[in-house]
Amino acid sequence: MLLDDRALHASSVVANCAMNRERQLAGVNSYARVLGFDPVDGLTGAWLDLCCGSGRALIQAADRLAGAATLVGVDLVDAFAGGAPPGVTFVAAPIETWAPDRVFDLITCVHGLHYVGDKLGVITRVVRWLAPGGRFVADLDLDAVRLEDGRPAGRRLVTRLRAAGIDYDGRRRRITCEGPKELIFRYEYLGADDRAGANYTGQPAVHSYYRA
Numbered sequence: 274m275l276l277d278d279r280a281l282h283a284s285s286v287v288a289n290c291a292m293n294r295e296r297q298l299a300g301v302n303s304y305a306r307v308l309g310f311d312p313v314d315g316l317t318g319a320w321l322d323l324c325c326g327s328g329r330a331l332i333q334a335a336d337r338l339a340g341a342a343t344l345v346g347v348d349l350v351d352a353f354a355g356g357a358p359p360g361v362t363f364v365a366a367p368i369e370t371w372a373p374d375r376v377f378d379l380i381t382c383v384h385g386l387h388y389v390g391d392k393l394g395v396i397t398r399v400v401r402w403l404a405p406g407g408r409f410v411a412d413l414d415l416d417a418v419r420l421e422d423g424r425p426a427g428r429r430l431v432t433r434l435r436a437a438g439i440d441y442d443g444r445r446r447r448i449t450c451e452g453p454k455e456l457i458f459r460y461e462y463l464g465a466d467d468r469a470g471a472n473y474t475g476q477p478a479v480h481s482y483y484r485a
C-alpha cells in the first residue's frame with residue numbers, strides 16, 4: 274500500500290535517527306564534499322537549505338559570512354544544533370508544503386529528497402524560488418522514482434528533466450538547475466513506499482510512485 278505524506282512523515286524510515294544529519298560546511302563529512310563546491314564561496318544573497326538536518330553547515334556559513342547573506346534551513350524534524358545564530362533562520366516543516374516569502378541565490382537539498390514522497394512535485398515548487406542566476410542543487414536517486422507498474426521512470430525522466438533545463442549527473446546522482454523555472458512534469462503522484470530498502474547511500478529510503 275502506498276503512503277500519503279501524513280503517514281510517510283510518521284514512518285521510521287523518515288524519522289530514522291541513524292541518518293546523517295550532521296554534515297559540516299567543509300571537511301570529510303560535509304556539504305562541500307557532497308556538492309562538489311563550497312556553498313559559501315561567492316555567496317552574497319540568500320541560501321536556502323532544504324532537509325537541513327542539524328543545520329551545522331548553515332551555522333558555520335553564518336560564522337564565515339559575518340552577516341553578508343541570509344541563511345534559511347528547513348527540516349521536518351526539529352533537530353537543529355542549538356539556537357540559530359544571527360542571519361540564520363531554522364524552520365521545522367515538511368518541504369512538500371512549506372513556502373518561502375523571498376527568492377534565493379542558492380538552494381540545496383543534500384540527501385533529503387530520498388525521504389520525500391512527491392520528489393518531482395517538490396522539485397517543481399523549489400525551482401520557482403530561485404533568484405535570476407540562482408542555483409538549485411540536490412541529490413536525486415532516479416531509481417527511487419517509480420511508475421505505477423513498479424518500473425523506474427528511468428531515461429525518459431532524465432530526458433524530460435534535461436528538456437526542462439535541469440541537468441542530471443547520473444554518476445553523482447545529482448540534479449542542478451539555474452535560475453527560476455516553471456516546470457510541467459506529466460507525472461501524477463500516487464504515493465510513497467517506505468519499504469523500498471537501502472539506496473546507494475546505504476540508508477533505507479523512500480520510493481515515489483507516479484502515473485506517467
Ligand SMILES: C[S@@+](CC[C@H](N)C(=O)[O-])C[C@H]1O[C@@H](n2cnc3c(N)ncnc32)[C@H](O)[C@@H]1O
Pocket residue numbers: 287292293294295296297323324325326327347348349350366367368369382383384385388389390
Ligand atoms: C540524511 S538527512 C540529511 C541532513 C542534512 N542535509 C545533512 O546532510 O547533514 C535527511 C534529512 O531530511 C529530512 N527530511 C525528510 N523528509 C523531509 C520532508 N518531507 N521535509 C523536510 N525535511 C525532511 C530529515 O528529517 C533529515 O534531517
